[in-house]
Amino acid sequence: VNSLEDRLRDAYRAAAGTVSPDRLRMPPRWPDPGPRRLVTWGARLALGSWTLPAPLAPLAAAAAVVAVVIGSVVAVGAWPRILGPTTQTGQSPAPTPRFMLVVPGGRAADAGPLYPPAQIQVASTGHVTGTLSAPRAGTHWVAAAASADNRSFVLAAEPDSASEGDYTWLYRLTLTSGGQPASLMPLDVPRITATILPTGGLAESADGQRVAYLSVRIPLTAHPTATIGVIDTATGQVRKWTISQFARPWSVSLSADGSLLAVSVQAGRFQAGRFQAVWVVPTDAAPGPVEQRGRPAVRLSPPGESGKVLNSAVISADGATLFVLTFHTINFHVTTTLAAYSVANGRLLRTVGTLDAEDGSMSADPSVDRVVIWGSAPPVVIDLTTGTTQTLRVSLPAYVSTSAVAW
Amino acid sequence: MSMTAHGQPRAAGAQPEPDAEPWRAAEPTRARSAAEGIDAVYREHATGLVRFALMLVGDKSTAEDVVQEAFLAVYRGWPRLREPGSVLGYLRTAVLNGCRSVQRSRGRARLRRFPHDPPVWSAEAAAMDGEDRRAMLAAVARLPRRQREVLALRYYLELSEHETAAILGVSRGTVSSTAARALSALARELREDAQ
Numbered sequence: 001v002n003s004l005e006d007r008l009r010d011a012y013r014a015a016a017g018t019v020s021p022d023r024l025r026m027p028p029r030w031p032d033p034g035p036r037r038l039v040t041w042g043a044r045l046a047l048g049s050w051t052l053p054a055p056l057a058p059l060a061a062a063a064a065v066v067a068v069v070i071g072s073v074v075a076v077g078a079w080p081r082i083l084g085p086t087t088q089t090g091q092s093p094a095p096t097p098r099f100m101l102v103v104p105g106g107r108a109a110d111a112g113p114l115y116p117p118a119q120i121q122v123a124s125t126g127h128v129t130g131t132l133s134a135p136r137a138g139t140h141w142v143a144a145a146a147s148a149d150n151r152s153f154v155l156a157a158e159p160d161s162a163s164e165g166d167y168t169w170l171y172r173l174t175l176t177s178g179g180q181p182a183s184l185m186p187l188d189v190p191r192i193t194a195t196i197l198p199t200g201g202l203a204e205s206a207d208g209q210r211v212a213y214l215s216v217r218i219p220l221t222a223h224p225t226a227t228i229g230v231i232d233t234a235t236g237q238v239r240k241w242t243i244s245q246f247a248r249p250w251s252v253s254l255s256a257d258g259s260l261l262a263v264s265v266q267a268g269r270f271q272a273g274r275f276q277a278v279w280v281v282p283t284d285a286a287p288g289p290v291e292q293r294g295r296p297a298v299r300l301s302p303p304g305e306s307g308k309v310l311n312s313a314v315i316s317a318d319g320a321t322l323f324v325l326t327f328h329t330i331n332f333h334v335t336t337t338l339a340a341y342s343v344a345n346g347r348l349l350r351t352v353g354t355l356d357a358e359d360g361s362m363s364a365d366p367s368v369d370r371v372v373i374w375g376s377a378p379p380v381v382i383d384l385t386t387g388t389t390q391t392l393r394v395s396l397p398a399y400v401s402t403s404a405v406a407w
Numbered sequence: 408m409s410m411t412a413h414g415q416p417r418a419a420g421a422q423p424e425p426d427a428e429p430w431r432a433a434e435p436t437r438a439r440s441a442a443e444g445i446d447a448v449y450r451e452h453a454t455g456l457v458r459f460a461l462m463l464v465g466d467k468s469t470a471e472d473v474v475q476e477a478f479l480a481v482y483r484g485w486p487r488l489r490e491p492g493s494v495l496g497y498l499r500t501a502v503l504n505g506c507r508s509v510q511r512s513r514g515r516a517r518l519r520r521f522p523h524d525p526p527v528w529s530a531e532a533a534a535m536d537g538e539d540r541r542a543m544l545a546a547v548a549r550l551p552r553r554q555r556e557v558l559a560l561r562y563y564l565e566l567s568e569h570e571t572a573a574i575l576g577v578s579r580g581t582v583s584s585t586a587a588r589a590l591s592a593l594a595r596e597l598r599e600d601a602q
Contacts, residue, residue: 005590007539011539012563014537014540015461015544017561018535019454019457
């Protein structure tokens with residue numbers, strides 16, 4: 001008899017005994033499954049595991065040909081260098097590299113430091129050009145956002161231990177042309193007494209005038225109360241809105257001029273009558289509940305009814321389009337869908353594509369020409385016009401997850 | 408158990424479906440039959456699956472969420488379910504995937520700081536008797552994800568290596584070696600010899 005195995009079985013039985021059948025929830029109300037079709041877009045062009053709706057296939061094919069031609073000239077290994085700033089494409093004889101700031105999550109196994117430093121990488125190659133430790137002992141980086149010039153980032157740091165309270169400090173990082181940290185200065189704003197979500201909890205307008213954050217305070221016995229703050233970086237003034245305590249906010253995004261704020265908010269699972277939505281709020285709106293100061297530009301049924309779970313959303317530079325990431329479970333297989341919706345009327349404009357992945361978060365480059373999706377798999381960059389993809393190399397240690405990517 | 412034309416288990420009292428029934432007319436019957444079928448499976452297996460999910464996510468509330476999601480996923484795929492006898496296997500796989508998503512979300516998004524219940528093996532939960540048992544499950548919770556899954560499948564559900572391999576989509580040898588590594592790590596953790 002192996003005593004360890006027996007003790008393990010005994011412990012499992014004891015844990016199982018804490019679940020009493022008569023205290024389980026009632027079965028869910030089974031929705032009408034309806035005539036579902038797994039494939040509704042007809043022929044698709046496969047690009048890796050990413051598939052495109054048929055109307056985009058010819059465009060993507062042409063883009064792929066161009067990428068192959070360009071890649072044959074400049075590619076290093078299998079890594080086409082397509083990540084230079086959009087405004088410089090074809091204009092500069094020696095395009096400067098685009099840098100990506102990767103914020104690690106806590107370690108997943110008992111190896112290495114609890115929170116490794118953030119890394120600055122060349123986006124196209126994964127080459128690490130610099131690292132950045134949190135500026136205070138006992139704190140770690142949790143979220144980041146990039147400015148339009150790709151040489152300036154906003155970062156959030158929080159205490160390692162939740163027992164120290166929910167505090168977040170914001171910093172401005174600037175990079176040298178070689179991708180090394182040049183300066184790190186605290187933003188001149190009041191300390192945030194809450195936790196910023198790493199999954200899209202920070203955003204910066206392309207003009208650098210506004211920084212948005214999504215913070216959550218966690219009372220011990222109640223649901224979290226989420227606050228969205230928009231900081232005027234010139235004056236340090238902060239305007240705040242709140243989110244219903246039973247909703248689950250996921251990401252914030254700002255239009256290029258900072259005039260519109262987009263917030264994706266999940267409903268709690270199995271909360272009847274609650275919908276998921278991407279709310280759009282004018283940043284000059286008076287403080288108050290998001291549900292009163294903004295409007296749900298994109299509405300989705302609750303995940304328990306539709307099987308579709310709202311994730312991140314980014315608003316286009318002109319504030320006219322929302323790019324929305326959702327997950328959909330079909331036959332135990334989770335598909336990630338990226339789709340564009342009209343801010344004006346919430347109408348689905350087009351589906352950019354789908355990705356075979358179980359989980360992920362999304363952030364856009366400041367021009368919102370491309371987004372990066374990261375999660376359980378290596379980050380993938382998606383061109384929002386063509387739908388073409390590129391997998392990024394992340395040089396984080398294997399034992400940590402990726403918490404946030406800004407680029 | 409009698410079967411419908413779509414290969415579903417037929418609920419007691421349900422009328423047989425004509426083979427060539429028009430789609431629109433067949434839909435309500437199909438939906439009702441699917442609901443009855445999944446409801447029966449729910450009543451039979453929900454408790455066990457919540458307990459299984461509990462071993463992986465730690466708290467009952469999240470475990471129930473995961474199991475309900477799994478049932479909804481199976482329900483949506485019910486009309487295409489070719490082997491109703493294997494529905495429990497599908498559900499276990501769906502629960503496993505759901506638990507993985509929960510763990511990833513907690514790790515990445517700090518959702519552990521949302522106010523979900525503490526693990527049943529924590530002293531805070533005060534749900535289990537016995538310090539040794541709590542220490543054992545706390546040690547299991549510190550193992551890598553794959554090792555936790557193998558241990559729960561092998562030593563809680565008492566599945567064979569072959570069944571465990573099928574659910575995890577790995578080889579039988581991988582299950583064997585992963586279980587051995589997990590037990591060894593547990594022994595080290597608990598400062599005792601696994602032999």
